[in-house]
Amino acid sequence: MILLRKIRVFSLFILSHYAVKFCIGGDVITASEYIQDPGSIISSGGLYRLGFFSPNGTTNRYVGIWHNKIPVFNVFWVANRENPVLDSSGVMTISDAGNLVILNGKKQVLWSTNVSTSGANAKAQLLDTGNLILQKQSSNMSTNDTTAWESFQIMCDTQIAKMKLSTNLRTNEKQVLTSWKSPSDPSIGSFSISLEPLNIPEVFLWNGTTLYWRSGPWNGKVFLGIPEMESVYVDRYTLVDDKEGYVYLTYSFAEVSYLSYFFVRSNGELLQPFWDENDKWWRIDWSTRASDCYVYGKCGPFGYCDAKKSPICSCLRGFEPKKVEEWSRGNWSSGCIQKSLLQCDRLKNGSTKAGKIDGFVKLENVKVPNYAIWLSPLEDKCREQCLSNCSCAAYAYDAGVGCMYWSGDLIDVQKFSYPGTTLYVRVAHTELEGKRDLRAIIAIAVVVATVIFSIGTFFAWQKSKKRGGKDGEQFSKASSENMLGGSLSKVNLQELVLYKLEELAAATSNFSDANKLGEGGFGAVYRGRLLNGKEIAVKRLSGASGQGLREFINEMEVISKVQHRNLVRLLGCCAEQDEKLLIYEFMPNKGLDAFLFDxxxxEQLDWRRRFNIIDGICRGLLYLHRDSRLRIIHRDLKTSNILLDEELNPRISDFGTARIFGGKEDQADTLRVVGTYGYMAPEYAMEGRFSEKSDVFSFGVVLLEIVSGRQNTSFNEEDQSLSLLGHGNIGRKTMYLRWWTIKFLLDAPRLRS
Known part of the structure; x- marks a missing residue:
């Protein structure tokens, strides 16, 4: 016993020695104090953490910076985004040349700051702003350390407070945001954000070299193409033109505790999330994809986009489609042309009588066109100066900018629901003379349409009343069953709410990627909030999935007939147009895999919690197999299908592939094997035979993952095994998880109750 105690003390000494080396716990990296995967450093105020991480869907290791006190993991800066560490041997340290570097296990440099300084007196420090700086320490106590490099100068896909989106007017050098290639690959993607000074500064979003979206001109307070900006961040954004030729855009928040940032997704969406402390979740303040009109030049030259209209594109007044057939088919890229020649054009054509002077038609609440030119600070001079210039096609006035005018094509005009800018478009006088007649025609048309609509509504109401049908709060069972080809006869619809598609679209911000919780083989799952404040999870059947409809019907049939505290609860469904959706209770902690492998x-899963999760899964399976009025085989039990509620209680989910057994039926065969390899029992994967034992086998894999904390498919070739099962060598004398190993795991500090 004494010898064993000495060995433990010696082991603790060795561990503490290496902990100083690579688990610093401070905010500084030096040549002697480095971080080694999975070590990290934390800013002095505890706000930010720098360390190794793996994005979802890959085992590659990267060094990044993220919010330390936020439970929802989100990285806003990545160092080695183009060169990941392929295993867990990575080290971040100061090189002999004084650079901050990332090394792999072979001591190869995968990333470096590439600045010239001295290694002996260089240090890297993570600040409470989220900025990682490399400093040359001064030997003179009276002289401050000099900053040789900072992460804020090498932006990734995110701009946090005090970062600068900049352009050098002298060299055209730009600090830009660049998207990830995909959600699992931080390398540089197709989309980028830049500040374009132009005549009046704007922010451009690029898809490669093609302009994809623009902010509209800066007026000293907001961008005119983002009307929501007034309510979202008020005076917190600042555009600075310094003496060194830099123009940069930065922002800060008066409320220090307010957490928000801007970032560009790999799919090209630019958005601003903010941290909701009450819900413990990132919510969306603003997004470029708030409407279908976000893409640059959607309606071509002299067209304008209005998301509330159908079709969304129209020609400006006084203009008509350039290519009528293409326009009618929904291809609006060719835009519109003037119906009548302007006075200047008539004079150019040699007309002896130019006729009356041109006028302007007013379009209110719009995003003004691209490439605005500053004209005058005086509003009353705008019209006069535009009319006197034959190249002036339109003008607008903003108190922060003054007069703006446009020559050539008017591109990227968008109609807003919010208050926007008023645009005055130049047209021939003949286009103004018919104004009264047009108004009269519109008035008559509105009256006639109202009468017809009223009569039609009355007869429809009478017909509905005779049939005893319900009004439009929900779909009727008959209509939903018709949508699904009569497949709902086995589903207990009395206990399900039948939701409207428009209600679910509003709840999920039109199925925005920002609300996406995950994605499987048959579709994506979105977080939503109904008008009554209730949070839901919406499973949307993928239109590209050929097998998805079968799983949709099957999941409704199975889960509408069972109810247990360890099974996810189905609230309702929607079958409208071509959409098939299932609505579940919202699980704030997502899947078990999001905790186990993060x-x-x-660290939140101590042994007591892991045991409770195992116990809950067992109870759910026992109910499905023995205690419910039906015998149900799940067939796809895995950690990602175990959801966790706010108290980390498990709920078995995803019954799309489940099978109901008859009273005497205890096994079945199928030619259509569905599920996830690595979790499937051998007889099911190879022969298509499944039973209760198939679920028990899958549960065994989940159990190993919960106890070991390792993913079944996370082993590499050096492990000489393709899965956790192979590593465990189950059923053999050389079994990996021997008693002493399990005892070690249970005695580990993070699992000790």
Whole structure:
């Protein structure tokens, strides 16, 4: 016993020695104090953390910076985004040349700051702003350390407070945001954000070299193409033109505790999330994809986009489609042309009588066209100066900018619901003379349409009343069953709410990627909030899935007939147009895999919680197999299908592939094997035979993952095994999880109750 105690003390000494080396716990990296995967450093105020991480869907390791006190993991800066560490041997340290570097296990440099300084007196420090700086320490106590490099100068896909989106007017050098290639690959993607000074500064979003979206001109307070900006961040954004030729855009928040940032997704969406402390979730303040009109030049030259109209594109007044057939088919890229020649054009054509002077038609609440030219600070001079210039096609006035005018094509005009800018478009006088007649025609048409609509509504109401049908709060069972080809006869619809598609679209911000919780083989799952404040999870059947309809019907049939505290609860469904959706209770902690395989979240799973999760899964399976009025085989039990509620209680989910057994039926065969390899029992994967034992086998894999904290498919070739099962060598004398190993795991500090 004494010898064993000495060995433990010696082991603790060795561990503490290496902990100083690579688990610093401070905010500084030096040549002697480095971080080694999975080590990290934390800013002095505890706001930010720098460390190794793996994006979802890959085992590659990167060094990044993220919010330390936020439970939802989100990285806003990545160092080695183009060169990941392929295993867990990575180290971040100061090189002999004084650079901050990332090395792999072979001591190869995968990333470097590439600045010239001295290694002996260089240090890297993570500040409470989220900025990582490399400093040359001064030997003179009276002289401050000099900053040789900072992460804020090498932006990734995110701009946090005090970062600068900049352009050098002298060299045209730009600090830009660049998207990830995909959600699992931080390398540089197709989309980028830049500040374009132009005549009046704007922010451009590029898809490669093609302009994809623009902010509209800066007026000293907001961008005119983002009307929501007034309510979202008021005076917190600042555009600075410094003496060194830099123009940069930065922002800060008066409320220090307010957390928000701007970032560009790999799909090209620019958005601003903010942290909701009450819900413990990132919510969306603003997004470029708030409407279908966000894409640059959607309606071509002299066209304008209005998301509330159908079709969304129209020609400006006084203009008509350039290519009528293409326009009618929904291809609006060719835009519109003037119906009548302007006075200047008539004079150019040699007309002896130019006729009356041109006028202007007013279009209110719009995003003004691209490439505005500053004209005058005086509003009353705008019209006069535009009329006197034959190249002036339109003008607008903003108190922060003054007079703006446009020559050539008017591109990217968008109609807003919010208050926007008023645009005055130049047209021939003949286009103004018919104004009264047009108004009269519109008035008559509105009256006639109202009468017809009223009569039609009355007869429809009478017909509905005779049939005893319900009004439009929900779909009727008959209509939903018709949508699904009569497949709902086995579904207990009395206990399900039948939702409208427009209600679910509003709840999920039109199925925005920002609300996406995850994606599987048959579609994506979105977080939503109904008008009554209730949070839901919406499973949307993928239109590209050929097998998805079968799973949709099957899931409704199975889960509408069972109810247990360890099974996810189905609230309702929607079958409208071509959409098939299932609505579940919202699980705030997502899947068990999000905790088990996350280096930060896994710390929340002590042994007592893991045991409770195992116990809950067992109870749910026992109910499905023995205690419910039906015998149900799940067939796809895995950690990602175990959801966790706010108290980390498990709920088995995703019954799309489940099978109901008859009273005497205990196994079945199928030619259509569905599920996830690595979790499937051998007889099911190879022969298509499944039973209760198939679920028990899958549960065994989940159990190993919960106890070991390792993913079944996370082993590499050096492990000489393709899965956790192979590594465990189950059923053999050389079994990996021997008693002493399990005892070690249960005695580990993070699992000790």
């Amino acid at each position: 280096p930060l979240k896994r």
